Amino acid sequence: MGKHYKVTSGLLGLKTDAVRAVDGVSLTVSKGETLGLVGESGCGKSTLAKCVMGLESISSGRIVFQDRDVSDWPEKALRRKMQMIFQDPYSSLNPRQKIGSIIREGLDIHSIGTRAERRARVQELLGLVGLRPEHGTRYPHEFSGGQRQRVAVARTLALDPDLIVCDEPVSALDVSVQAQILRLLKTLQTRLDLTYVFISHDLSVVSHIADRVAVMYLGRIMEIGPGADIFATPRHPYTEALLSAVLTPDPTRRTERIPLSGELPSPMNPPSGCPFHPRCPKAFERCPQERPELRETAPGVQVACWLY
Amino acid sequence: MTWFSRTTRRRALKRPSPWSRHALLAVGGFIVGLMSVGALLAPWLAPFDPNLINVDALLRAPSAEHLMGTDALGRDVFSRILFGGRVSLWVGFVAVGIATSIGLVLGLMAGYFGRLVDEIIMRGVDVMLCFPSFFLILAVIAFLEPSLTNIMVVIGLTGWMGVARLVRAETLTIRERDYVLAARAAGAGSGRIIFRHILPNALAPVLVSATLGVAGAILTESSLSFLGLGVQPPDASWGNMLLEGKEVLGIAWWLSVFPGLAILVTVLGYNLLGESLRDLLDPRLKQ
Numbered sequence: 001m002g003k004h005y006k007v008t009s010g011l012l013g014l015k016t017d018a019v020r021a022v023d024g025v026s027l028t029v030s031k032g033e034t035l036g037l038v039g040e041s042g043c044g045k046s047t048l049a050k051c052v053m054g055l056e057s058i059s060s061g062r063i064v065f066q067d068r069d070v071s072d073w074p075e076k077a078l079r080r081k082m083q084m085i086f087q088d089p090y091s092s093l094n095p096r097q098k099i100g101s102i103i104r105e106g107l108d109i110h111s112i113g114t115r116a117e118r119r120a121r122v123q124e125l126l127g128l129v130g131l132r133p134e135h136g137t138r139y140p141h142e143f144s145g146g147q148r149q150r151v152a153v154a155r156t157l158a159l160d161p162d163l164i165v166c167d168e169p170v171s172a173l174d175v176s177v178q179a180q181i182l183r184l185l186k187t188l189q190t191r192l193d194l195t196y197v198f199i200s201h202d203l204s205v206v207s208h209i210a211d212r213v214a215v216m217y218l219g220r221i222m223e224i225g226p227g228a229d230i231f232a233t234p235r236h237p238y239t240e241a242l243l244s245a246v247l248t249p250d251p252t253r254r255t256e257r258i259p260l261s262g263e264l265p266s267p268m269n270p271p272s273g274c275p276f277h278p279r280c281p282k283a284f285e286r287c288p289q290e291r292p293e294l295r296e297t298a299p300g301v302q303v304a305c306w307l308y
Numbered sequence: 309m310t311w312f313s314r315t316t317r318r319r320a321l322k323r324p325s326p327w328s329r330h331a332l333l334a335v336g337g338f339i340v341g342l343m344s345v346g347a348l349l350a351p352w353l354a355p356f357d358p359n360l361i362n363v364d365a366l367l368r369a370p371s372a373e374h375l376m377g378t379d380a381l382g383r384d385v386f387s388r389i390l391f392g393g394r395v396s397l398w399v400g401f402v403a404v405g406i407a408t409s410i411g412l413v414l415g416l417m418a419g420y421f422g423r424l425v426d427e428i429i430m431r432g433v434d435v436m437l438c439f440p441s442f443f444l445i446l447a448v449i450a451f452l453e454p455s456l457t458n459i460m461v462v463i464g465l466t467g468w469m470g471v472a473r474l475v476r477a478e479t480l481t482i483r484e485r486d487y488v489l490a491a492r493a494a495g496a497g498s499g500r501i502i503f504r505h506i507l508p509n510a511l512a513p514v515l516v517s518a519t520l521g522v523a524g525a526i527l528t529e530s531s532l533s534f535l536g537l538g539v540q541p542p543d544a545s546w547g548n549m550l551l552e553g554k555e556v557l558g559i560a561w562w563l564s565v566f567p568g569l570a571i572l573v574t575v576l577g578y579n580l581l582g583e584s585l586r587d588l589l590d591p592r593l594k595q
Contacts (some may be wrong), residue, residue, distance in 0.1 A: 053493055053501040055492060084489070084490065084493045085496070086489070087486075088486060091485050091486045092489075092490055093487055095509065096509055105494055105504075106494040106495070109494055110495060111498065158494075
């Protein structure tokens with residue numbers, strides 16, 4: 001699928017350009033697995049997430065959910081099946097709504113159960129994410145970042161979804177709290193048989209939670225494969241560079257850092273051929289001329305690079 | 309640590325004392341409260357019937373019996389000020405109520421639906437702002453008859469543009485917040501998003517603008533009455549009392565000074581209240 005934003009400029013808006021925020025991305029996520037989506041800021045991770053959620057329309061391609069194109073799904077039914085957790089727990093909770101009402105909103109919208117049943121469900125959800133029942137009557141500003149993110153998790157669970165898109169769910173939290181939330185997400189996944197699309201720019205977080213990992217650069221997928229495989233033997237030069245930038249607390253394991261020169265090019269005017277070639281340390285003649293497609297190099301691993 | 313760095317640090321830490329802000333709020337609140345009580349309880353507080361003509365006490369200077377003196381018809385000025393306050397308060401609240409309701413609805417629609425709706429509403433605002441509103445009010449009142457209801461409605465109908473712009477701007481920012489996205493992801497419709505998520509978060513600046521709007525509406529009503537197009541005699545309004553006082557300013561200063569002071573103090577009170585509410589409620593001004 002692809003997502004292009006139209007950019008109008010010039011007098012009277014006669015010049016039109018397209019920003020290819022997400023360009024020709026093809027992914028499958030199997031039930032019960034966690035797909036990690038990594039890449040630096042501006043590579044199209046969040047746009048991809050919003051397209052999957054139907055919060056942004058797609059410009060090309062299609063999204064198939066449970067063997068059915070999303071456009072064939074009845075809107076309301078689809079909304080119950082997929083939910084999203086946002087990065088910033090400070091802006092994702094309405095400051096003028098009580099926690100209980102925030103969690104209950106999905107149930108209210110879809111008129112599920114009686115009032116008493118909804119209230120009971122909210123209590124149950126609060127318990128499920130490790131909050132106390134009395135927290136339901138408080139306002140978001142009374143909670144810490146970690147607690148707020150627990151509320152956000154409870155809200156997504158209210159409608160009993162199959163797929164949860166987590167857009168950088170722990171990036172705004174302290175490291176100690178990050179681990180708690182990750183553990184919570186993992187426990188919930190096994191208990192409720194959830195499927196996650198987990199977006200992060202933090203590779204150590206992704207390595208913790210993801211079964212498979214897709215590396216994105218400039219709206220395209222560079223490499224995709226099982227998490228353990230990708231972290232152990234990165235194949236794409238961009239993945240190598242990303243991994244070399246991860247800090248390890250082990251002083252004996254000194255890795256050679258691969259510095260990347262230059263800025264992320266504008267997706268309005270992407271480089272010819274392989275989008276990574278201007279910054280790639282291993283680029284050769286073929287790279288600027290032709291765009292490499294994703295090809296399987298090992299079982300389950302696909303890489304878009306002329307080196308393979 | 310040197311003397312220099314210590315003073316600069318102290319200067320950096322210095323911020324406007326929260327007391328001054330709270331003091332202004334208290335003063336504004338006190339004035340507004342006092343004026344409101346005076347107006348509401350006028351029938352019980354007034355020592356005389358405000359329209360009672362007394363030919364034995366014409367143009368008396370302020371005394372223990374007539375706190376603010378009497379006018380050319382022997383009516384008690386203090387009683388008339390109290391009853392005039394009811395007019396001001398009533399006009400202020402109803403006119404601002406009308407203006408704020410219109411501004412809220414149009415601003416929310418323009419900000420939320422965007423595109424053509426936004427374009428139509430905001431160009432309407434621009435057109436309305438082109439008219440010098442006071443002359444528009446004057447012209448309309450001159451065509452209709454100058455009654456209290458007409459004044460309130462006309463002031464309300466010419467004062468909603470600021471609120472609409474304010475609410476539109478708030479709506480545009482709130483619309484993009486993640487909690488609105490989360491509500492959409494859960495399947496919330498436009499009505500639910502507007503009334504449950506956007507409106508409650510956009511209300512603080514509206515409250516401030518409404519408070520300041522009351523001051524403006526009171527001033528406008530006084531000006532209209534002063535020009536003879538507002539509240540008609542014999543009913544008292546601060547504006548028409550000033551008009552009557554103007555004729556005898558040389559010999560009876562109290563006829564002009566007390567209604568003038570009443571307008572000044574009331575408008576000041578609402579402005580102080582509005583400004584300090586803005587400081588308290590606007591998170592962008594918080595350190």
